Amino acid sequence: MFTDLSRINVKGGDGGAGCMSFRREAFVPKGGPDGGDGGDGGDVVLVADPQLSTLIDYRYKHHFKAERGTHGQGARKHGRDGEDLVLKVPLGTIVRELDPSTQEPLYEIADLTDPAGRVVVAPGGVGGRGNIHFVTSVRRAPAFAEKGEPARDHWIELEMKLMADAALVGMPSAGKSSLIARMSSARPKIADYPFTTLQPNLGMVRSGDRSFVVADIPGLIEGASEGRGLGHEFLRHIERTALILHVVDLTGGFEGRDPADDYRIINDELAAYATELSERPQIVVGNKADMPGTAEASARLRDEALADGHAYFEVSAFTGAGVDALVRHTADEVHSLRSELAHKSGAPEAARNWDGQRQMRERRIKVSSLGGGVFRVEGTAIERMVVQTDWDNEEAIAFLQHRFDRIGLDDALAKAGCRPGDEVRILGYAFSYEGEQEDDAYQELSDRDATVIEDADDARAADEILTVGDVAAAADGEARDEGDAS
Numbered sequence: 001m002f003t004d005l006s007r008i009n010v011k012g013g014d015g016g017a018g019c020m021s022f023r024r025e026a027f028v029p030k031g032g033p034d035g036g037d038g039g040d041g042g043d044v045v046l047v048a049d050p051q052l053s054t055l056i057d058y059r060y061k062h063h064f065k066a067e068r069g070t071h072g073q074g075a076r077k078h079g080r081d082g083e084d085l086v087l088k089v090p091l092g093t094i095v096r097e098l099d100p101s102t103q104e105p106l107y108e109i110a111d112l113t114d115p116a117g118r119v120v121v122a123p124g125g126v127g128g129r130g131n132i133h134f135v136t137s138v139r140r141a142p143a144f145a146e147k148g149e150p151a152r153d154h155w156i157e158l159e160m161k162l163m164a165d166a167a168l169v170g171m172p173s174a175g176k177s178s179l180i181a182r183m184s185s186a187r188p189k190i191a192d193y194p195f196t197t198l199q200p201n202l203g204m205v206r207s208g209d210r211s212f213v214v215a216d217i218p219g220l221i222e223g224a225s226e227g228r229g230l231g232h233e234f235l236r237h238i239e240r241t242a243l244i245l246h247v248v249d250l251t252g253g254f255e256g257r258d259p260a261d262d263y264r265i266i267n268d269e270l271a272a273y274a275t276e277l278s279e280r281p282q283i284v285v286g287n288k289a290d291m292p293g294t295a296e297a298s299a300r301l302r303d304e305a306l307a308d309g310h311a312y313f314e315v316s317a318f319t320g321a322g323v324d325a326l327v328r329h330t331a332d333e334v335h336s337l338r339s340e341l342a343h344k345s346g347a348p349e350a351a352r353n354w355d356g357q358r359q360m361r362e363r364r365i366k367v368s369s370l371g372g373g374v375f376r377v378e379g380t381a382i383e384r385m386v387v388q389t390d391w392d393n394e395e396a397i398a399f400l401q402h403r404f405d406r407i408g409l410d411d412a413l414a415k416a417g418c419r420p421g422d423e424v425r426i427l428g429y430a431f432s433y434e435g436e437q438e439d440d441a442y443q444e445l446s447d448r449d450a451t452v453i454e455d456a457d458d459a460r461a462a463d464e465i466l467t468v469g470d471v472a473a474a475a476d477g478e479a480r481d482e483g484d485a486s
């Protein structure tokens with residue numbers, strides 16, 4: 001079975017909790033804190049495998065979860081990190097984030113076009129730090145540790161687009177399967193009725209010391225760009241090809257169609273689906289030239305192709321006439337196009353830093369005004385701080401306020417229009433905004449300053465959104481400062 005589109009739910013492993021512990025041994029007075037860190041949760045990683053040609057592994061199983069990290073222990077014993085979950089996908093797989101409510105694509109996560117290319121699609125939760133990290137000159141015995149970060153589960157879309165050098169396109173029963181069988185060692189199903197080919201086929205073609213991969217795309221019909229037939233299912237596989245081999249039935253098929261009309265219809269559908277496809281280099285192939293009465297049709301098709309600036313070849317997939325010349329010309333054209341593409345692209349991997357893009361998204365804070373003096377704060381880095389806080393420990397809550405000050409949350413809120421006394425919501429918690437303070441090192445939050453709200457998702461649409469970058473970098477610097485102090 002051929003599967004080229006799947007949607008799966010992925011979740012990294014939860015982070016282990018840090019330990020709050022003190023060294024207690026005979027003859028060691030005031031041993032100090034010795035709580036170990038929790039282990040990080042495992043990541044869910046997608047890896048491109050050239051040996052795979054379908055997404056069938058994700059047709060029936062849709063939920064994938066990595067291993068969680070273990071908790072830290074006393075005596076500075078750190079928890080074990082969870083194992084990564086590696087999922088293999090075919091070359092040419094595009095990964096997109098899906099909206100949790102509508103299941104519509106939000107943005108592209110990665111495009112795995114390189115062998116062994118990999119991308120983290122579900123990062124594991126960060127392990128909580130033990131109380132050994134929170135020792136300062138004024139806090140000698142911190143009685144709190146961080147909780148492990150729960151990993152986020154979300155839905156992603158996997159779309160496979162064939163990685164081929166040339167694609168055979170045309171009307172049903174134009175002889176594309178017969179032609180790929182003649183050109184390569186591929187053995188697709190061949191029969192004398194339309195839509196015999198229901199899934200793309202790949203074949204390796206050799207010409208002298210050169211070789212290229214050709215794809216047999218199932219037949220297209222008028223309206224394919226609008227989804228008629230299985231147009232969208234097949235047109236996507238043409239997008240990655242460097243060259244289009246446009247196969248036209250010179251006999252007109254069972255309906256006695258005009259070959260020149262067929263040629264124009266398919267080109268119009270390609271242009272309607274994606275404008276760049278109409279500009280893609282194309283070779284027009286008049287097939288079934290061995291049949292009687294095709295000379296006139298071939299001449300008219302040749303004139304149409306040459307007028308559009310396309311090379312034209314008259315062949316017979318049945319007898320093999322003209323196929324060798326077509327293969328040689330195609331090999332030369334593919335070699336030229338690939339060389340040009342490689343020269344333009346330079347170092348493709350440098351521009352495909354998918355993990356770097358993900359980390360940049362995590363570093364952002366978004367402050368949304370909900371109206372009525374209520375503001376919502378969103379962002380992976382700051383939400384991580386909140387979920388790792390022990391809300392039953394007043395010392396841990398005070399330290400969270402200190403972290404907010406260090407990463408500039410108060411400044412972001414002020415720029416968004418937040419005033420003292422306004423309510424600030426982060427995840428399921430509500431805080432009272434106090435503005436800038438004279439001494440912002442260690443503010444203590446009372447029960448009325450930080451309250452749990454049952455459902456923070458009932459807020460109205462945001463009136464104003466402010467995005468502030470480099471939050472994670474500031475948080476990392478804050479964590480290093482705390483660690484140096486210990």
